[in-house]
Amino acid sequence: MALVDKLGAALDSSGGGIILTTVDSLADWARGKSLWSMPMGTACCAMELIAGSFSKFDFDRHGTFPRPDPRHVDVMIVAGTITRKMAPAVKRIYEQMAEPKWVIAMGNCAVSGGIFYYDSYSVIRGVDEILPVDVYIAGCPPRPESMQDAVFQLREKIATESIAPGKKREVEFSLPMPGAGVRGGDAE
């Protein structure tokens, strides 16, 4: 049951006056539902990223809203090839983002270097060489629907986080997600 439904049920049963929840649930709900994004578009994947922001796909309805300022955003979407010359700039922009912050690697170039993996003198092989990536999206380029799926998966990952340092919350994932805390439900 989603947190919003739980809140609704709690409001119904309590007559509308009192909500009981945990700070973690509330914080993760708020963080996950308004992931403002830094569109780090360096190549053709940026076209799909832009298409995703416009009315046909409309990321805004999920709270994912592009802001061209690292100090305003929660998630950096690295969409495109990162060259050795660009890498320090990407890293610096990431460092300018306020905590908590996440990174989505969009497209084959950002995941692994893509078609530039072999025989390239200038391309780094995946943005995870310089940044801690949370969600990878394969595709050359990925469809905007994949982007939306990545945002949903990131939301699930955020739900495992706690405001207490080093603590992980138990959450049921719709997909297996290695390294993202404890998997709950029947799978355990």
Added chain:
Amino acid sequence: MKINELREHLCAQYPDLCPLFSIEFGDGVLLVECGQLLGAASDLRDLGFDRLGMVTAVDRGETFEMVYRLTSRSMSAGIFLKCEVPRDNPVIQSLTSLWPAANWHEREVYDMFGIEFEGHPDMRRILLPPEWEGYPLRKDYEDERIIHRPDYI
């Protein structure tokens, strides 16, 4: 000027190269000595090739082949101007005095092939970081960061 007149003019100017110059069958190719390059380019510009669209180079082993692509709006014609630069002393005249457009193109050729342009106002790397070593589009370029593609792919 008509294309036929242009051909006659160029054949008179560069008699050795006349067989190479085949503008009837599409774009002409004019291969000159590198010492003649600035003069030939200046000639072509006066003949109506007023636009420099591209500058690049090809690694031919012993030499580098410089390639300049000129087009003419009045004649609807294009021509490739080429010259061979020796690999051990890759220095050539800059065409920035004729076409300011040559500026960044020549910097890119310098960046990728290490060919230096005499008379260029700002001869430094344009795409790669300034501290980069080597010229990556040379055939003998080696870099320990490159992973070579295995044969089975």
